[in-house]
Amino acid sequence: MTAFTPRDGMRLDDFMTEMGRQPFELIDGEKHPKRPTVFDPMLVVHALYGALARYLSVNPIGVAFIEGTFILPDLGQPDWVRGARIPDVMFIRNEALAAFRQSPLARPGAPLAVVPDLVIEVLSPTDSYSEVERKVDVYLADGVRMVWAVDPQRKAATAWLANQTAVRLSASDALDGRDVLAGFSVSLGEVFATLPAPPTP
Numbered sequence: 198m199t200a201f202t203p204r205d206g207m208r209l210d211d212f213m214t215e216m217g218r219q220p221f222e223l224i225d226g227e228k229h230p231k232r233p234t235v236f237d238p239m240l241v242v243h244a245l246y247g248a249l250a251r252y253l254s255v256n257p258i259g260v261a262f263i264e265g266t267f268i269l270p271d272l273g274q275p276d277w278v279r280g281a282r283i284p285d286v287m288f289i290r291n292e293a294l295a296a297f298r299q300s301p302l303a304r305p306g307a308p309l310a311v312v313p314d315l316v317i318e319v320l321s322p323t324d325s326y327s328e329v330e331r332k333v334d335v336y337l338a339d340g341v342r343m344v345w346a347v348d349p350q351r352k353a354a355t356a357w358l359a360n361q362t363a364v365r366l367s368a369s370d371a372l373d374g375r376d377v378l379a380g381f382s383v384s385l386g387e388v389f390a391t392l393p394a395p396p397t398p
Contacts, residue, residue, distance in 0.1 A: 206271065206279040213308070216266070216281075223268075223281040224335055231283050234264075237349045238319040240391045242285045245317055245347065245372075248383040249288060256380065259290040259314070269339060270302055270310045278308075282336070287313035288378065312340040314377050320348045333357055343377045352389045 205226035207215075215221070220231040234242065242263060249261040263286055271277035293311050297303055302310040316336050320329060329346050336344050337359055347354040352368040358375060366372065368389050374381030 206277055209270075209276045209278055209307075212268070212278045212281065213306070216308075220266070220283060221281070222283055223278065224332075225280075231264075232321065232323070234285070234319075235321055237392055238285070238321050240393075241319045241347055241349045241388055242317075244388045244391045245319070245345075245383065246286050248388075249286065249378075249381075252374075252378065252381045256378075257291075258378075259288055260294060261286060261288045265309065267309045267311055267313060269312070275302060280335075280339070281308070282316075282339070284313070284316040284336075285319045286317035288315040289313045314342045315345070315374075316341050316343075317345045317347065320346060320350070322350060343375065345372055347372075347385075347388070349389065349392055352385070354385055 206223065212223070215228075221228045222231065223229075246261060246263050253259065253261060264283055265287055266281060266283050267287070268278050268282075269280040271279050289311055293314070297309070297311045300310075318329065318332060333344050333346060337357060340359075342359055344357045345354055346357075354366040354370075354372060356364045356366060356372060358377075366385060368386045371382045371384045
């Protein structure tokens with residue numbers, strides 16, 4: 198008799214049913230409910246997505262999504278989901294999307310099974326630094342080429358490229374698309390300018 202070896206993940210049908218009840222991320226076999234986004238991070242998400250959309254309208258090399266879900270399928274068993282992520286913003290190249298559309302994974306009603314090239318996480322006041330770093334580690338292990346974590350409260354950001362040291366940025370700096378989004382740059386000062394002014398004492 199063959200022994201059953203437990204593995205991380207869940208059946209695709211179960212994943213889709215449970216996602217319909219409450220969106221969640223699936224990391225190392227654990228479900229992490231997606232928390233509602235509060236106002237200030239929403240403004241920053243909108244500003245970053247807008248900058249990407251303007252860039253892509255001139256450089257149509259891929260597609261950007263807000264709070265889209267991507268899964269990590271089990272290629273040996275297509276009805277099994279190894280993991281699922283819901284970044285605040287993500288960018289995927291046209292070539293990767295075309296390959297997915299032509300694959301057996303792109304069945305009607307199936308989730309997106311493509312690892313993004315860029316992921317942006319905008320921190321909420323309840324996010325801890327250790328939680329953010331763990332998510333970044335997960336994204337890079339998934340194969341994401343570049344990750345930006347943007348902190349509206351501190352008006353700062355950190356950029357990671359695969360196999361490179363993290364770069365800390367302040368409001369006077371810009372997020373640079375490097376070779377992932379060649380020629381893309383957005384001023385963090387402009388992004389944070391969308392935030393409401395603090396109340397006067």
